[in-house]
Amino acid sequence: MATILVVDDELGIRALLSEILSDEGHSVELAENAAQARAFREHTRPDLVLLDIWMPDVDGITLLKEWGATGQLTMPVIMMSGHGTIDTAVEATKFGAMAFLEKPITLQKLLRSVEQGLARQSPRPALPATQQVMLSSGGARELTVEHTLASPQTANHNAPLALGPQSEQVFVLDRPLREARDAFEKAYFEFHLAKENGSMTRVAEKTGLERTHLYRKLKQLGVDLSRNKRSGGN
Incomplete structure (x- = not known):
């Protein structure tokens, strides 16, 4: 279906994501650091990249900036991190990432983000006015940060407001x-x-x-x- 590049220094994460995405019918390429990711991008344009932020040699946001500066950010990029904050998420989307997933990544959120990324098939070189961040609470003690981009096709401004405390809300980042x-x-x-x-x-x-x-x-x-x-x- 699609070629997805997974960039993460943790072997277990690479193996798990590869297994899940391969089961979905995708072709998965793996890189354990920025150098391997650069080498792959030099000769191939993946349909989507899952990019870890914290890596030992060059961090994911620096690599994202490099791709943007050299015109290689021609594919959707989803950032991943086990130590993410809202500031990190804002920075990632500012430099072109279309989404941010906090580890441990649930199967549902992974597949939904990948599906959305493949549907768009376009980079985000700057922070547009329509860019938003959705924060979904997974319970009283857990907060999962998931970033999405609202589009005219998906936004429903006439949807009725749900009653009671809402665990999902949209925040404008611009x-x-x-x-x-x-x-x-x-x-x-x-x-x-x-x-x-x-x-x-x-x-x-x-x-x-x-x-x-x-x-x-x-x-x-x-x-x-x-x-x-x-x-x-x-």
Whole structure:
């Protein structure tokens, strides 16, 4: 179906991704470092690249920048990392990555991201105004970061709003970093407040913040505490 280049210094990750993608009918090429990835890209244009960020010789974002500077970023690139942050994700998408997956990568998220990447078949040399990041919480203690790009074909501006705390939200990245971080933090705390029916005690426990600090943080972010506050207590 497609030729996918997997670049990761961990043998186990390369083997696992190769097995999964091969089972899906793709042709998988493997590289354990940036040098091998460069050599492959010199003579072949893969349909998609899965690129680890933290590698011992040259990190993935540096390699992504090189491909962009030399005109070789002609394929979708999905970044991977087990130590990713929202800042790292923003940087990756800024330099052309179409998505960011946090390890351990679930089968569903991997296949969905690969499918989306192959459907687009185009690089992202700059940060367009339509670029967004979707943050999906996998539970009270886990946060999985998955980056997608909204398109006119897939965006549904007339979709009804779901009720209750939403574990998936969309954040526009074409804005100053501080504003993007504040928007994420506000949505994060509003999610937990709604989930805990406005209980500051339980939200403090869930988020690991001291209650007074939590209250100051919510006021700073402009979170409407009365909206989620339960009747008869907190």
